[in-house]
Each structure stands twice: as C-alpha cells, then as structure tokens.
Amino acid sequence: MKRIEIEKLDRNLISLIHNDWAVLTVPDEGKVNGMTVNWVQMGWLWNKAVVTVYVRPQRHTYPLIERENCFSLAFFDNDQREKLAYLGKASGKDVDKLAHVGYTTTLLDGAPCIDQARLVLVLKKLATMEISDAEFIDKTVENASYPNRDYHKAYTCEILAAYLNEA
Structure with a gap:
C-alpha cells in the first residue's frame, strides 16, 4: 500500500461510500x-479531515470501537460485494470473519488494515454522539431507519493517514 494525501484522492466520496461499501x-x-x-x-x-461512522450497540464491533482509539476504514472494488455482505451479517464473536473471507491484515500507523482493500483510511476517534429520538426533526427518517428504536452511536474520527493499494 502506498501512503497518499487524502486531499489528492480522486474518487467521488458519495460513490465511494454508497457504491463501493x-x-x-x-x-x-x-x-x-x-x-x-x-x-x-x-x-x-x-x-x-474527518470520517463519521455509525455503529449500533448490539453489534460485536461496538465494545471494540468503544475501547479503541485507532482503527481503520477500508474501501473495496465492486467484485468484493459477496465478501462484504458476509462481513456485515456474521458476528465476529462467533468466527474470525476476515479469515473466513480470505482477507489478511497489516498494522499501519497503529491500526489494523485489510491488505486486499483498494483504499484504507487510518482513523483516530475524536468524538462520539448517541443518536436518540430527540435528534430527529424529520420523523419519517427516524421511522424508516429505526422502526425498533435501536439507534446507532456516531464516532467522528480524524483521518490520520490514507493508503491506496496499487496492486
């Protein structure tokens, strides 16, 4: 992986998040x-430069991200959808999910990073926010996203480093 300046990233951020997962x-x-x-x-x-990620308290990842100050966010090409779907459904408390899908990791700037990712952002937690009913102005968004009222917690993180996989 080659370290790059985040400002030089030439990808559409909405597409990166919504389409590439x-x-x-x-x-x-x-x-x-x-x-x-x-x-x-x-x-x-x-x-x-920041990233905010959202994690529900019932996820196995929740106590891990609560405990850790540094972690990473990895983006993949579209041909990885099946593996990414598995990583979103299976619980890490029951299985080593990354090993199951054939991913390996390397420590970069103090955070574990997936070697097979196209882009990796190393993050440092700056602030958290509990989402609750009181924050919603548009209740249709709340009702559609949280019918069971199982709200996410938001983690706003500084982007410490960005790495591009040129393989």
Whole structure:
C-alpha cells in the first residue's frame, strides 16, 4: 500500500461510500474484527479531515470501537460485494470473519488494515454522539431507519493517514 494525501484522492466520496461499501476494522483480542458499514460521512470538521461512522450497540464491533482509539476504514472494488455482505451479517464473536473471507491484515500507523482493500483510511476517534429520538426533526427518517428504536452511536474520527493499494 502506498501512503497518499487524502486531499489528492480522486474518487467521488458519495460513490465511494454508497457504491463501493466500507469495512470498519478494529483490534479484537489478538485478532482483527471487520464489519461492513454503509452509513459513513466524510468531510472537514474542527480543522481536520474527518470520517463519521455509525455503529449500533448490539453489534460485536461496538465494545471494540468503544475501547479503541485507532482503527481503520477500508474501501473495496465492486467484485468484493459477496465478501462484504458476509462481513456485515456474521458476528465476529462467533468466527474470525476476515479469515473466513480470505482477507489478511497489516498494522499501519497503529491500526489494523485489510491488505486486499483498494483504499484504507487510518482513523483516530475524536468524538462520539448517541443518536436518540430527540435528534430527529424529520420523523419519517427516524421511522424508516429505526422502526425498533435501536439507534446507532456516531464516532467522528480524524483521518490520520490514507493508503491506496496499487496492486
């Protein structure tokens, strides 16, 4: 992987998030846990390049991301959809999901990163926000996204480094 400046990324961010999907990668007691995420925001906040990811408390990844300050977000080519779907459905408490789909990891800047990813962002947690009923102005969004009221927690993270896989 080649380290790049995030400002030089020549990909459409909406397409990157919505179409290419992403995997949140966090240390997990001697192994690495990966969870597919599709609710992601990228931008500029607090004079930093940031990413906000959303994780529900019932996910195995939740206590891991609560504990860790550094982790990564990996983006893949479309031919990886089947593997990414598995990473979003299976629980990391029951199986080593990354090994199951044939992914390997490398530690980059203190965070586990998936070697097979097209783009990896190394992240440092800056702030969290509990989403609740009180935050919704448009209740149709809340009702469509949270019919069971199982709200996500938002993690706003600084992008410490970006790596592009040129293989």
